[in-house]
Amino acid sequence: MNEAEFIAALRTLPLHPGAEGLHDDTATLAIGGETLILTHDAIAEGVHYRPGTDPFDIAWKLVAVNLSDLAAKGATPLGVLIGAVLVEGAERFVEGLRAILTEYAVPLLGGDTISVSPATFGCTAIGRAGAAVPRRDGGRAGDALWVTGTIGAAMLGFEAGDGAAYLRPRPRLAEGRALAPHVHAMMDVSDGLLLDASRLAEASGCTAEIARAALPVAPGADPLRAATWGDDYELLFAAPADFAPPVAATRIGTLTDERAVPLLLDGAAPDFPLGYQHR
Ligand SMILES: Nc1ncnc2c1ncn2[C@@H]1O[C@H](COP(=O)(O)OP(=O)(O)OP(=O)(O)O)[C@@H](O)[C@H]1O
Ligand SMILES: Cc1ncc(C[n+]2csc(CCOP(=O)(O)O)c2C)c(N)n1
Ligand SMILES: [Mg+2]
Known part of the structure; x- marks a missing residue:
């Protein structure tokens, strides 16, 4: 099963209307008078970055690729949840997070931390959309x-x-x-x-x-x-x-x-x- 076949199989599950049939980059959740944009992207050692990469850069890239999906919706980030791995030099990961979250004024909402090798990091980003949400x-x-x-x-x-x-x-x-x-x-x-x-x-x-x-x-x-x-x-x-x-x-x-x-x-x-x- 390749990526496209897997996502096609996921489409047979009960989908939220805001999932847009899993045909778009993000989910759209209308709550009250607000439209929230939700997205999740993971990055893994050996696939998205080379082994030995400074954890600062891993953190930056992890958040950046998720904010990029919000950008495509014209959304303003509200916060991120981080799925982290306790890698060697994890304090550099924290510094990288500090740098990108400060740069784009995005607060941390929470996350989870595990120990596993090779490492895979996840991020869920939530944004607030304007009146127009391009698809x-x-x-x-x-x-x-x-x-x-x-x-x-x-x-x-x-x-x-x-x-x-x-x-x-x-x-x-x-x-x-x-x-x-x-x-x-x-x-x-x-x-x-x-x-x-x-x-x-x-x-x-x-x-x-x-x-x-x-x-x-x-x-x-x-x-x-x-x-x-x-x-x-x-x-x-x-x-x-x-x-x-x-x-x-x-x-x-x-x-x-x-x-x-x-x-x-x-x-x-x-x-x-x-x-x-x-x-
Ligand atoms: N494991 C999964 N469970 C639920 N939905 C998934 C899963 N993997 C992908 N999707 C959904 O499939 C669609 C396509 O995902 P894809 O990762 O290609 O989008 P993307 O985030 O724009 O791509 P990229 O990862 O290149 O930024 C999206 O709606 C996404 O939410
Ligand atoms: C070490 C290393 N080798 C190759 C690449 C190239 N690459 C990997 S995944 C991807 C698309 C985005 O990923 P996704 O679709 O999972 O969001 C690209 C362009 C890289 N970044 N690092
Ligand atoms: Mg995308």
Whole structure:
């Protein structure tokens, strides 16, 4: 069973309406007059970071990847719960948590601590959404497809021996809040721009038609590797063709109703893996 098959099996369980059929990055919980956004992501030694990584960086990345999912909903973080492992140098984990929680003004709600090797850390992040909560499936034919920042910096950082873009991603919370009221669909780029764009397009019943030359690739990165490696934590969004984003972003293509395949790169369906998938 691979990741997609496993999630498909989970869909047969009783699902909360706010789970969006497990087709989105987060759950949406309307309570009273508020809309809460809930998300959980885990990171593991050997899969998401190398053995020997400073626990400070593990803590930063753990929280950052979860805040990134809140950013895609335009949400403001309310707090996090941390599933921690008592690794060697755990005091550095606490310092890393202190750094990112201070940087983004996010208080700690709680968590749990165990001892296990190799280590896997979990984080549940809870945010408060604004009036508009962009989903993956809201894109429409004719929308322009945009991505914030650049892609491939994390890949370069990883290859250069764990540079900052790889270890200390910066969740696009301010950008997400600025974009949320205006976009038709939005998600963060965790598994590779092409794979995530194909997911947004497929959920929206469209085809993402992307121009390779338009990809905002980090200096020195090969465009196709950058667009399929992942760990970018930029925001990918679909918006009306005449929308001018209020944040630094690059137009990479268009959503169309071609629909035979979820993604066309320079007019052709790629014959290589579009991104990172857990086996
Ligand atoms: N073990 C699980 N139990 C319940 N729901 C799950 C489980 N694993 C994944 N899901 C749900 O499946 C959907 C897809 O999950 P996925 O992890 O791909 O989303 P994501 O968080 O955007 O991805 P990424 O981990 O790359 O950020 C989400 O709705 C998620 O809540
Ligand atoms: C040591 C090491 N090797 C490879 C990678 C690349 N990588 C692993 S998981 C993932 C996608 C996001 O994960 P998820 O989908 O679980 O949120 C990416 C891009 C890495 N980060 N560290
Ligand atoms: Mg996500």
